[in-house]
Amino acid sequence: MTITIILTIAILSIIGTTSAVILFFVAKKFYVYEDPRIDSVEQALPGANCGGCGYAGCRAFADTCVKAADLSGLNCPVGGNETMGKVADILGLVAEKKEPRTAFIRCNGTCDHRPKTSNYDGVSTCAIAASVYSGETDCQWGCLGYGDCFDVCEFDAIDLRAGLGVPLIIDDKCVACGKCVDACPKNLIELRKRFPKDRKIVVACRNKDKGATARKACDVACIGCGKCEKECNYDAITIENNLAFIDSDKCKLCRKCVSVCPTNSIIELNFPPRKIVTEEKEVCNTEK
Amino acid sequence: MLKTFKTGGVHPPENKISANAKIEQLPLPKTVFIPVAQHIGAPATPVVNKGDAVKVGQLIAKSSSFVSTNIHAPVSGKVKKVDVAPDSTGYTKQGIFIDVEGDEWMEEIDRSEILVKTTGLDGKAIIQKIQDAGIVGLGGATFPTHVKLVPPMGMTAKILLINGVECEPYLTSDHRLMLEKPDEILVGTQLLMKAMNVEKAAIGIENNKPDAIQLLTGKAKDYKGIEIVALKVKYPQGGEKQLIKAVTGREVPSGGLPIAVGAVVSNVGTAFAVYEAIAKNKPLFERVVTVTGKGVKRPSNFKVRIGTPTSELIEAAGGLPENTGKIISGGPMMGKALASVDVPVTKGTSGILLIEEKIANRPEYLDCIRCSRCVSVCPMGLEPYLLMTLGEKQIFDRAEQERVMDCIECGSCSYTCPSNRPLLDYIRFGKAKVGAIIRLRKK
Numbered sequence: 001m002t003i004t005i006i007l008t009i010a011i012l013s014i015i016g017t018t019s020a021v022i023l024f025f026v027a028k029k030f031y032v033y034e035d036p037r038i039d040s041v042e043q044a045l046p047g048a049n050c051g052g053c054g055y056a057g058c059r060a061f062a063d064t065c066v067k068a069a070d071l072s073g074l075n076c077p078v079g080g081n082e083t084m085g086k087v088a089d090i091l092g093l094v095a096e097k098k099e100p101r102t103a104f105i106r107c108n109g110t111c112d113h114r115p116k117t118s119n120y121d122g123v124s125t126c127a128i129a130a131s132v133y134s135g136e137t138d139c140q141w142g143c144l145g146y147g148d149c150f151d152v153c154e155f156d157a158i159d160l161r162a163g164l165g166v167p168l169i170i171d172d173k174c175v176a177c178g179k180c181v182d183a184c185p186k187n188l189i190e191l192r193k194r195f196p197k198d199r200k201i202v203v204a205c206r207n208k209d210k211g212a213t214a215r216k217a218c219d220v221a222c223i224g225c226g227k228c229e230k231e232c233n234y235d236a237i238t239i240e241n242n243l244a245f246i247d248s249d250k251c252k253l254c255r256k257c258v259s260v261c262p263t264n265s266i267i268e269l270n271f272p273p274r275k276i277v278t279e280e281k282e283v284c285n286t287e288k
Numbered sequence: 289m290l291k292t293f294k295t296g297g298v299h300p301p302e303n304k305i306s307a308n309a310k311i312e313q314l315p316l317p318k319t320v321f322i323p324v325a326q327h328i329g330a331p332a333t334p335v336v337n338k339g340d341a342v343k344v345g346q347l348i349a350k351s352s353s354f355v356s357t358n359i360h361a362p363v364s365g366k367v368k369k370v371d372v373a374p375d376s377t378g379y380t381k382q383g384i385f386i387d388v389e390g391d392e393w394m395e396e397i398d399r400s401e402i403l404v405k406t407t408g409l410d411g412k413a414i415i416q417k418i419q420d421a422g423i424v425g426l427g428g429a430t431f432p433t434h435v436k437l438v439p440p441m442g443m444t445a446k447i448l449l450i451n452g453v454e455c456e457p458y459l460t461s462d463h464r465l466m467l468e469k470p471d472e473i474l475v476g477t478q479l480l481m482k483a484m485n486v487e488k489a490a491i492g493i494e495n496n497k498p499d500a501i502q503l504l505t506g507k508a509k510d511y512k513g514i515e516i517v518a519l520k521v522k523y524p525q526g527g528e529k530q531l532i533k534a535v536t537g538r539e540v541p542s543g544g545l546p547i548a549v550g551a552v553v554s555n556v557g558t559a560f561a562v563y564e565a566i567a568k569n570k571p572l573f574e575r576v577v578t579v580t581g582k583g584v585k586r587p588s589n590f591k592v593r594i595g596t597p598t599s600e601l602i603e604a605a606g607g608l609p610e611n612t613g614k615i616i617s618g619g620p621m622m623g624k625a626l627a628s629v630d631v632p633v634t635k636g637t638s639g640i641l642l643i644e645e646k647i648a649n650r651p652e653y654l655d656c657i658r659c660s661r662c663v664s665v666c667p668m669g670l671e672p673y674l675l676m677t678l679g680e681k682q683i684f685d686r687a688e689q690e691r692v693m694d695c696i697e698c699g700s701c702s703y704t705c706p707s708n709r710p711l712l713d714y715i716r717f718g719k720a721k722v723g724a725i726i727r728l729r730k731k
Contacts, residue, residue, distance in 0.1 A: 118378070118627040121650050123713045131720055132713075133627055134378030209380070 037090055038062050044086040045076060050154050052077040052177025062087075071095045078155075078175040101176040102194040103157075103169045107143040107186075108204035108267055110164040113219040114139060125151075130185035138217035141207045143167070143188055149180035171198035171270065192248040199253055200269040201246060203228075208241040215263065222265040228257035290495055292520035293530040296667040298700045300523055300621065302496055306460045306580045306587035311468055313591050314604055316388050320363055320595030321373050322348065323383040326634035327430040329355035334384055340367045345394040345571050348384055351419070357432045358422035362573035362593035365389035375634075376617055378627040386595070396569045403471050404567035407479065414483040414566060421565035422572050422635075426557030427451055427462075427526070428618060430636040433558055437483050439547050446550035448489040449535055450477050450559050452504075453519060453526035455494055456619025459639040461576040462556050464589045466493070466500040473556050474504070474511045476563030480554060481513065490515045490535050491556070494525055523621060524698040528553045530667055542694050557638075577601060577633055581642030583609030592633050599629040601640050613648025616641040621699045654707040662701035662711055668694045672701035672711045679718030684725060687718045693726070695719055 041062035049057040053076050055064055065074055071093050076083050080100055088095035114137045120129055126148040134140035145165040150158045157173035158180060171194075181189045188206055203222055207214040211223030224242030236250035237257060244266070246257070258266045325331035332349035342348060342361040349359040368385040375381045393399060409417065419434035439445050450473070454462040466473060473491075481489050491508070493501050495518050505516045517535050519525055529540045531553060538549040546553055554562075557575060564570040573594050580587040585606025592601060598615065602608050608629075616623040617637055662672035670691055678687040692715060701711040 123710045128713050128717050131717060132377065132624070134374070140374070140379050 035066050037066050040090050041065050041087050044079075044083060044090060046078045046083065048078050048154060048175075048177075050078060050175070050177040050179065052175065052179070065091065068093075077101070077177055100194040101191045102171055102174050102198065102200075103176060103180060104190050104192050104200060104202045105143070105167060105169060105188055106190060106202065106204055106206045107141075107166055107188045108220050108265065109137065109139055109142040109218045110161075110166050114142065114165070114217065126183075126185050139207055139209075139214070139221065141186060141205075141209075142218065143186065148183040148185070149189060152179040152183045154179070171200075195248075195253060198270045200267075201251060201253055201255065201258060202267060202269070203244045203246055203265055204267045205265045206243065208243050210242055214242065220263055220265045223263055225262060227260045227262065228266060231256045231260045290518055290520040291534045292522050292525060293533040293667060295669045296665045296700060297522040297524065297530075298665050298704055299521065300457050300703060302521070303457045303580075303582070304460050304463070304496070305458070305582070306578050306589055307463055307497075309460070309464070309586075309588045311464050311576055311589045311591050314593070314596065314601065316363060316391060316593065317596045317600050318388055319368065320386050320388065320593065321383050321597070321632045322359060322362065322386070322595040323373075323375055323381050323632065323634060324349045324359060325381055326359070326594075326636060327357045327424040327432055329353065329357070329432060329435075331382065332356060332359050334370050334382075336361075336367045336370070336384065338367055338369050341365070342367060342386060343392050343394050345397050345573060347571075348386075351422075351432075355432060355435055357424055357434075358420060358571070359384075359594075360422055360571040360573045361386060362595050363388045364392040374628060374631070376624055376626050376631045383632075398568040398570070403475070405475055407566055409566065411483045411485055414479055417566055418483070418562055420571070421561070423558060423561050423565060424572070424635050425555055426561060426575060426635065426638070427555035428622070428636050428638055430634075433554065433562070436552055436554070437480070439484075439552075440545075443547045444550065445484045445486050445547060445552050446488065447536060447552075448477065448481050448484060448486050449531055449546075449551055449553045450480075450489060450491040450556055451526055451528075451531055451553055452491050452493040452497075452500065452556040453531060454497070455521075455523045455526040456621055456623075456639075457523075458580050458641050459578050459619045460580070461578045461589055461638050463497050463500055464578075465560055465576055466497070466504060466556055469560055470500075470503050470507050472563045473559045474507055474514060475567065476559035476561070477514055478511055479562050479566050480559060484552060486552075487513050488515070489513055490517050492517045492519050492525075492531050492535050494519050494521050496521045523700065524667055524696065527667060527696050527698060529696065542691055572635060575633070575635065575637070577637055578639035579605040579642075580639065581609070581612070581644070583611055583644050584642055585609075592637075594635060595632045597629065598626060598631050598633065598640055601633065602629065602642070609642060609644070611644045611646070612642045613645030614643045616643060621703065622697065650710070651708050653709045656709060657707055659706060661704045661706065665700040665704045667698060667700060668696060670695060672715060673709075675718060676709065676711045676714040679714035679721075682721070684718065684721050688722045688725070692718050692722050 045058040047058050053061045055061040075098050084095035116136045117138050120136050124146045126144045126146045129144050135144050143166045147160050150160045155173050157170045159168045161168055176191050205222035207221045214221035215223050222243050224239050226239050228244050229237045229239050234250050234252050236247045238245050258268050330353045333352045334349045336348045343364045346361045348361045351358050365386050365388045368387045370384050372380040372382050415434050415437050423433045424430040452466055477489050501518050508514045508516050519534055532551045561572050577592045578589050579601050588605050615626045617626050675692050695715050699712050
């Protein structure tokens with residue numbers, strides 16, 4: 001009995017020691033030099049591995065930064081200027097200043113605005129639904145509401161608003177990584193300049209049909225009437241293919257376009273409430 | 289023993305309830321909408337403008353490239369507008385609206401019923417005429433026929449297969465056509481043989497249509513080189529590759545075309561259209577459409593002008609039953625649900641199927657239980673459960689290795705799955721993505 005125990009311990013110790021010696025030499029022989037700065041840059045990055053920078057995760061991005069001669073074109077949208085400043089300090093380079101951005105959803109066709117005209121009963125993903133048909137309403141441009149953007153977002157920055165049919169971006173969580181932009185088969189999500197206090201003025205519509213068709217399909221569709229274009233003092237609004245577009249670089253958030261829009265397709269978000277308060281509409285029920 | 293393909297296959301209930309309904313001419317609609325993209329390939333270019341008067345059979349949209357086809361006016365009247373309208377997917381597509389006035393045909397079209405057996409045209413001229421007449425595969429895929437008839441460099445066709453299988457449940461348009469126009473189909477087959485310069489042709493018919501087999505076998509004796517082959521009832525017997533396997537015993541290689549084994553496949557409807565184009569100068573502007581469903585008052589087979597709204601067909605078959613859950617264009621296995629009844633009949637519409645509500649909706653799907661039924665029924669020898677997962681997880685390179693592009697989208701896997709998993713939905717998605725990747729790589 002005692003012998004068995006002693007023998008076991010002895011044999012295992014011998015195996016252990018021999019392996020340790022072999023591993024020691026192997027590690028020396030096959031040692032790969034890695035720039036220690038890669039580790040420190042990676043430490044400085046947020047570690048979300050979201051791919052928003054265009055590289056396969058934070059480590060790959062750190063590696064690229066260390067090897068790069070200058071940091072132009074390299075940007076971590078999640079960490080923003082602060083993080084890139086830290087990275088630049090480590091590498092002794094200068095980081096480009098990037099304006100912070102945020103995601104916009106260009107559809108407001110919630111189910112009380114957009115009547116359902118057909119019923120989809122296939123797989124609940126936007127990608128498949130969009131490939132077989134245009135959607136449950138008469139608007140072929142609008143949000144399908146199955147939440148592919150919600151599924152890819154790693155920052156919980158998208159609220160599906162179950163029952164409303166169109167998701168909402170939670171601005172203080174959105175880091176503008178751009179995953180939702182790629183995931184949306186209808187190209188409804190765009191990254192634009194982030195204004196102070198996350199204020200947003202956006203034409204929440206992408207319907208390029210003629211005004212009458214668009215209006216018939218959805219209460220809040222842009223009909224391309226051009227009123228906002230005339231009202232805007234900063235040339236920020238252009239109309240193309242029956243659809244208005246607000247250039248966020250030129251927009252001064254005056255909100256004049258919002259009040260002239262006859263279909264309320266231009267929406268304002270995160271502004272202090274105006275004096276006339278609109279009535280809250282009842283939430284209708286549709287499943288995810 | 290009856291011939292059939294070896295791998296996979298299912299046998300859904302046949303439900304051919306409109307099999308005894310004679311082909312009727314549907315009354316002319318008031319307006320028609322003719323999409324310019326109703327075939328595989330580039331959309332045709334409209335050659336008429338708003339306000340133009342057109343006659344039946346007049347060219348209204350011209351083929352824009354080799355893989356494209358002409359479109360002819362199915363009605364006479366005035367062009368209302370050239371505009372966009374939703375097609376069967378709900379997305380808007382360009383097309384031509386015509387307000388119907390009278391029924392005035394182009395003079396050169398022979399409207400008599402007299403059978404014309406011979407033509408003075410040679411093979412090349414026949415192909416040219418088929419191209420001019422805008423003929424596409426009427427089995428549903430709508431591939432331009434003239435493209436098929438010219439084999440790629442270094443390949444020769446040895447046999448022409450005419451597809452009279454009609455393996456989709458419910459549909460009877462090909463069946464009725466074979467019963468009512470057997471001679472025309474046989475002449476059309478001979479014309480196609482002449483165009484391709486082949487000696488042999490076979491018409492494959494599933495054994496659930498004994499009347500058609502008997503009739504055609506009797507008539508085929510007068511036509512040299514045409515053989516009628518009775519096939520076992522098994523879905524998807526009418527798939528191009530399955531039909532070739534069943535009749536010739538040869539297998540089309542993965543990724544290859546039927547011409548790789550010396551075969552060209554055309555539908556019986558196409559053979560009939562070829563006959564009409566050559567012998568009667570009549571371009572393709574009408575086709576036989578089955579309107580059926582268990583709740584339908586008068587399941588029928590209509591001869592319909594292209595562009596007629598679906599609603600008129602349903603009206604003519606006795607109206608929309610109360611309990612309809614889905615309106616499907618095509619058969620229950622491969623057809624597509626329509627988002628609206630304003631969608632027009634196109635060259636590829638073989639049937640309109642009204643499914644009652646209790647069976648129309650898909651039940652919620654459960655987890656895969658690894659029963660491998662999908663693998664055993666796949667007629668292409670694929671592994672649908674795996675392809676579905678690869679589509680779901682978006683692993684497209686692996687999906688390509690697993691031959692996702694070979695899928696013929698017959699739906700046997702989804703049909704047989706005991707967990708009601710949406711196998712084909714994901715496979716089709718993967719196929720679309722892989723196809724895009726392959727096209728990008730070729731550029």
